[in-house]
Amino acid sequence: xxxxxxxxxxxxxxxxxxxxxxxxxxxxxxxxxxxxxxxxxxxxxxxxxxxxxxxxxxxxxxxxxxxxxxxxxxxxxxxxxxxxxxxxxxxxxxxxxxxxxxxxxxxxxxxxxxxxxxxxxxxxxxxxxxxxxxxxxxxxxxxxxxxxxxxxxxxxxxxxxxxxxxxxxxxxxxxxxxxxxxxxxxxxxxxxxxxxxxxxxxxxxxxxxxxxxxxxxxxxxxxxxxxxxxxxxxxxxxxxxxxxxxxxxxxxxxxxxxxxxxxxxxxxxxxxxxxxxxxxxxxxxxxxxxxxxxxxxxxxxxxxxxxxxxxxxxxxxxxxxxxxxxxxxxxxxxxxxxxxxxxxxxxxxxxxxxxxxxxxxxxxxxxxxxxxxxxxxxxxxxxxxxxxxxxxxxxxxxxxxxxxxxxxxxxxxxxxxxxxxxxxxxxxxxxxxxxxxxxxxxxxxxxxxxxxxxxxxxxxxxxxxxxxxxxxxxxxxxxxxxxxxxxxxxxxxxxxxxxxxxxxxxxxxxxxxxxxxxxxxxxxxxxxxxxxxxxxxxxxxxxxxxxxxxxxxxxxxxxxxxxxxxxxxxxxxxxxxxxxxxxxxxxxxxxxxxxxxxxxxxxxxxxxxxxxxxxxxxxxxxxxxxxxxxxxxxxxxxxxxxxxxxxxxxxxxxxxxxxxxxxxxxxxxxxxxxxxxxxxxxxxxxxxxxxxxxxxx
DNA sequence: ATACGATTTTTTTTT
DNA sequence: AAAATCGTAT
Numbered sequence: 001x002x003x004x005x006x007x008x009x010x011x012x013x014x015x016x017x018x019x020x021x022x023x024x025x026x027x028x029x030x031x032x033x034x035x036x037x038x039x040x041x042x043x044x045x046x047x048x049x050x051x052x053x054x055x056x057x058x059x060x061x062x063x064x065x066x067x068x069x070x071x072x073x074x075x076x077x078x079x080x081x082x083x084x085x086x087x088x089x090x091x092x093x094x095x096x097x098x099x100x101x102x103x104x105x106x107x108x109x110x111x112x113x114x115x116x117x118x119x120x121x122x123x124x125x126x127x128x129x130x131x132x133x134x135x136x137x138x139x140x141x142x143x144x145x146x147x148x149x150x151x152x153x154x155x156x157x158x159x160x161x162x163x164x165x166x167x168x169x170x171x172x173x174x175x176x177x178x179x180x181x182x183x184x185x186x187x188x189x190x191x192x193x194x195x196x197x198x199x200x201x202x203x204x205x206x207x208x209x210x211x212x213x214x215x216x217x218x219x220x221x222x223x224x225x226x227x228x229x230x231x232x233x234x235x236x237x238x239x240x241x242x243x244x245x246x247x248x249x250x251x252x253x254x255x256x257x258x259x260x261x262x263x264x265x266x267x268x269x270x271x272x273x274x275x276x277x278x279x280x281x282x283x284x285x286x287x288x289x290x291x292x293x294x295x296x297x298x299x300x301x302x303x304x305x306x307x308x309x310x311x312x313x314x315x316x317x318x319x320x321x322x323x324x325x326x327x328x329x330x331x332x333x334x335x336x337x338x339x340x341x342x343x344x345x346x347x348x349x350x351x352x353x354x355x356x357x358x359x360x361x362x363x364x365x366x367x368x369x370x371x372x373x374x375x376x377x378x379x380x381x382x383x384x385x386x387x388x389x390x391x392x393x394x395x396x397x398x399x400x401x402x403x404x405x406x407x408x409x410x411x412x413x414x415x416x417x418x419x420x421x422x423x424x425x426x427x428x429x430x431x432x433x434x435x436x437x438x439x440x441x442x443x444x445x446x447x448x449x450x451x452x453x454x455x456x457x458x459x460x461x462x463x464x465x466x467x468x469x470x471x472x473x474x475x476x477x478x479x480x481x482x483x484x485x486x487x488x489x490x491x492x493x494x495x496x497x498x499x500x501x502x503x504x505x506x507x508x509x510x511x512x513x514x515x516x517x518x519x520x521x522x523x524x525x526x527x528x529x530x531x532x533x534x535x536x537x538x539x540x541x542x543x544x545x546x547x548x549x550x551x552x553x554x555x556x557x558x559x560x561x562x563x564x565x566x567x568x569x570x571x572x573x574x575x576x577x578x579x580x581x582x583x584x585x586x587x588x589x590x591x592x593x594x595x596x597x598x599x600x601x602x603x604x605x606x607x608x609x610x611x612x613x614x615x616x617x618x619x620x621x622x623x624x625x626x627x628x629x630x631x632x633x634x635x636x637x638x639x640x641x642x643x644x645x646x647x648x649x650x651x652x653x654x655x656x657x658x659x660x661x662x663x664x665x666x667x668x669x670x671x672x673x674x675x676x677x678x679x680x681x682x683x684x685x686x687x688x689x690x691x692x693x694x695x696x697x
Numbered sequence: 698a699t700a701c702g703a704t705t706t707t708t709t710t711t712t
Numbered sequence: 713a714a715a716a717t718c719g720t721a722t
Contacts, residue, residue: 075712103712128711153715208712275710375709377713397710399713435722437700467700467722540712571710593709609710 015061017089019054027051030263030296031058037256037290038263039283043327044312044615045303045577048265052237053082055263056097057089059235066097070233070255074240076101076540078575082239098233102248103208104540106215110206111532113225117214122419122532124205125539129403130424131158131196131207137427137442138195144188152182152189161193165209166245166277178599202449203423212247219254230258240575241266241286245277253289262290268323269316272571272609274601284323301327303577305334308621311650312614318645319604327615337614337621339643339651345585345626349385351656352582352624356391356565359580359620366392368579370566372613374591378584379567386565397569402538406504406514407521411538413495417482418531420454432503433471440468454483474499488534489525496522570613581617583610586625588638610642623651 019031030040030051042048052071059069073079079099087093098105107125114123126134135154139146152160156179164174171190176183200207206214219226236256238244241264244252256262266283274280287293301309306329313326342348356369373379376398386393401407409432415425423445430441444462451457458480464472481494496518504511528534566578585591592606614621625639638644643651 101712155715211712273711276712377708405714435700439699465699569710595709605710 016091017054017057017061019058023047023050023054024300026296026298026300027054030298031055033294034263034296035261037260037286037293038296039286039290039293040263040265040296040298041283041323042265042267042298043301043325044267044270044612045301045327046298047300047302048239048267048298049078049082049085049575051298052239052263052265053085053089055237056082056086056094060086060090060094064234066094068232068234069094070098070105070236072100072102072105072236072238072252074101074243075572075575076104078239079104081575101540102244102251103211104536106211106251107536107540109229110211110214110218111536113218113222114214116222116225117218118201119206119214120204120419122204124203124415124419124422124425125211125536126200126205126207126424127403127539128155128158128208129408130205133427134199134203134424135192135196136438137423138192138199140438140442142188142191142195144192151185152179156182157189157192158196160189161196162207162209163275163277165213166247167279168246199423202421204419204421205424212251216247216251216254219251226254226257230255234259235261236263238262238264239266240270242268242271242280242283243273243276243278244282245279246282249279249282249289269319269325269608270574270612272574272605272612274605275596275599280321299325299328301329302331303618304329304615305331305619307334307336307650308614308617308619311337311621311646312611314646314650315607315611315614315642319607321601321604331618334619336650336652337617337623338654339639340622340624340654340656341639342624342626342656344628345381346385347656348584348624348626349382352382352584352622353385353389353391355582355622357389364579366563366565369581370568370573370576370578370616371582371584372568372570372573372616373584374570374593374609376569378590382567382584391565392563393565393567395567396572397567401517404514404517406508407517409500410492410495410518410521411535413478413482413500414488414491414531414535416479417454417491418535420451420457421449423449429475430471432500433468433475435465435467435469435471440465444468444472454479458483486531488528488531489522491531492518492522492525570609573616574612577616577618579618580620580622581613582622582624583613584624586623586640586643587627587629588640589629590625590637591640592642607642610640 019028023031024047027047027050030038031054034040034055040048040051042051056069056071060066071079071082073082079101083094083097083099086097098108100108110117110119110123111121114121132154135157139154144151160174160179161171163169163178164171167174171193172186175186175189182189200210219229233255236252238252243266252262252264264283264286268280268283271278271280271283287295304312309327309329316322316325340348340351342351352371356366359369360366371379371382379395383393383395402411409428412425412428415422416429419425426445426448427438427441430436430444431438436444444464447460447462448457451460458476462472478495478498478500481498482491485491485494496515501515504514508514525534528537568576570583591610592603596602596606623643625643626637628636
C-alpha cells in the first residue's frame with residue numbers, strides 16, 4: 001500500500017534545473033522531500049509559489065506523468081501563473097496536468113460522471129445572479145408576503161443556503177447563528193430554499209456549491225470512482241489551503257486516499273474567505289487529520305522592505321487567534337510607508353494620481369503599481385481622476401465581463417440551446433420580450449418544462465397571453481435559427497444580429513459599446529468548437545475580460561498596451577505583488593467593513609485582509625483616507641482602526657499641501673480636524689451648519 | 698392582473 | 713450599476 005517515492009525516481013536523466021542553486025534551503029526541502037502528507041506554512045512573500053512550481057517541475061523531471069499530478073489553486077489567475085512558470089522551467093507545456101480551481105476541477109470530473117448523479121452531461125452552471133433570479137421565482141411561486149416585515153432579499157437567502165451547505169450546518173443553525181434577525185422567518189426561508197433546490201435539479205442545473213458538493217457525494221458514495229480517481233492522482237498539491245472549507249478538504253482527502261501524497265501550502269495569517277465557510281482549522285489541524293505529516297516552514301520574506309514588514313508584523317500581532325510568526329526581511333531599507341489623510345475622496349484620488357505620475361517619472365512602469373481597496377465601489381472617485389489624467393489602468397473586481405447584462409442575455413440564449421431545461425435562462429430570455437414580464441414568463445416556463453428538446457418546445461401548442469404573442473413569435477424564430485447552427489461564435493452572431501440588437505438600441509444609451517462587447521465575445525468564442533466548453537469557461541474561469549482595460553481615448557500600439565496601473569479589491573490581489581502599492585479609503589466606516597464586524601471573528605478577518613494588502617508591496621506603500629465623505633451631508637471619519645492601532649513611528653505622515661485642496665471648505669475641514677484631535681466623534685452635519693462650526697472655532 | 702417606466706436606494710469580499 | 717419601490721398604462 002505504502003509507496004516509496006524514491007523507488008520511482010530511478011531515472012538517471014540529468015536534471016535540467018539546478019534546484020540547489022535556484023532555491024533556498026527551506027524551499028529545497030519541500031521540493032525534494034514533499035512526498036507523503038506535507039504541510040507547508042509559508043508567510044507572505046516567502047516564495048511558496050516558487051516552491052510549488054519547482055516541486056511540480058521536479059516530479060515531471062523525475063518521470064511522473066502529467067496526468068498523475070493534480071494542482072489545485074484558488075483562482076484561475078494563480079493556476080495560469082503556476083502552469084506557465086512550470087512551462088518555462090521545463091521548456092515545454094505539461095500537457096495533461098490537472099490544474100485549476102476547485103470548482104473547475106470539480107466541473108471537469110462532473111462532466112464525466114454527472115449521469116450517475118441524475119444530471120445530464122449538459123447540465124448548466126448557475127452563477128450568483130442566476131441563483132438569485134431562481135430564488136426570486138421561488139418566492140413568487142410560494143406567494144410569500146415579503147412586504148409585511150423586512151424580508152431577506154434573494155441574494156441574502158442564497159448566501160444563507162450557500163453558507164449552510166459549505167459549512168456542513170443545517171440552514172436552521174446558520175440562520176440562528178448568523179442571521180438572528182431573520183430567525184423568526186425560518187419556516188418560510190426553509191420552504192424557499194427547498195423549492196430552490198428542487199427547481200434547480202429539475203432544470204438540470206448546478207450552482208457553484210453543487211459543483212463541490214456533488215463531487216464530494218460522488219467520491220463518498222461511489223467507491224469504484226473514488227478508487228479510480230485516487231489511483232490516478234499520485235501527487236495532489238493544494239495552494240492557499242487556509243481558504244478551503246470542509247467540503248474542499250474532504251474532496252482533497254479522497255483524492256489522496258490511495259497514494260497519500262498530499263502537499264498543502266498556505267498561511268493562516270492570510271485567511272480571508274471565511275464568508276465562504278473557509279476554515280482555518282483545515283490548515284492548523286492538518287497534521288492531526290493526516291498522520292505522519294511533515295511540516296515545512298518558509299519564513300524568509302523576499303518581497304518587501306523591512307519598513308513594510310514592520311507594519312505587517314505589527315498588524316498581525318494584534319490578532320489573538322493566530323500562530324505567532326514574524327516575517328524577516330532580506331531586502332534593504334527604504335522609506336517608511338506613508339500615511340496620507342486627504343480632505344475628501346476627490347483629494348485622495350488626486351493625491352494618488354499625482355503620486356503615480358511622479359513614480360512613473362522616476363522610471364517605475366505603471367504595471368508595477370497597484371491601488372487596492374476593500375470594496376469595488378470605493379474606487380469610483382479614483383477612476384474619474386485617472387480618466388481625467390489619461391492614466392491607463394486595469395480594473396479587477398466588481399462586475400466581470402461575463403456578468404454584464406448584455407453578455408448574460410446572449411449567453412442565456414446559448415444556454416437554452418445547450419440545455420432546454422435551463423429554467424433560469426428561459427426566464428431571462430422570455431423577460432426580454434415585449435409584453436412578457438416575470439409572471440407571464442414563469443407561466444410559460446411551466447409549459448416549456450414538459451418538452452424534452454428545443455425542437456419539441458418550438459412545436460408545443462403554448463398558451464400565450466395576447467399581449468405576449470408577438471414577442472413569443474419573434475423568440476420562436478430566433479430559437480429556430482439557433483437550433484440549426486452549431487459553432488458557438490455563429491450562435492452568438494445569430495442572437496446579436498437579430499431582434500436583440502433592436503432591444504439593445506432601445507434600452508441602453510451606450511448600446512454602441514455594448515454591441516462592441518458582443519462582437520468581442522463572438523471573436524473570443526471563435527476559439528471554441530464546443531458550446532459546452534465555452535459555457536463552462538464563461539461561468540468558471542471568466543478570465544477573458546474579467547479585467548476591464550481602460551486606455552486613454554487614443555489608440556495605443558501593441559507594445560505600449562502592456563503598461564497599465566492595476567486597480568483591485570484586496571481579495572483579488574491575493575498572491576500578487578507590486579513595487580508600489582496604494583491602499584485607499586482606509587477610514588473607520590469603510591475598512592474594517594461595518595457589516596463584517598457584526599460577524600464572529602469578523603474583526604480579525606478584516607485585519608488579515610489589511611495584512612494581505614500591506615504585504616503586497618515590495619518597495620513603496622501608501623495608506624490614504626478621506627477625512628470627510630458624503631454629498632449633501634458631511635460626514636467626518638476617523639482613520640481606520642488598523643491605522644490607529646499601529647505603534648507610532650512606523651508610518652510617515654504626509655501633510656497635503658494647499659494645492660491639493662479643491663475648495664476652501666475642505667481646507668478648513670483639515671484645520672478643524674486638527675483641532676478636534678484624535679478622538680473626534682463621527683458626526684453628521686449639514687454643510688451649512690458645519691461651516692458655521694468652522695467659524696466658531 | 699400584469700407590464701413597464703421613472704425614481705430612489707444601496708453597494709463586502711468570490712468560485 | 714443594479715435592485716428595490718412606486719405609480720401609471722394596458
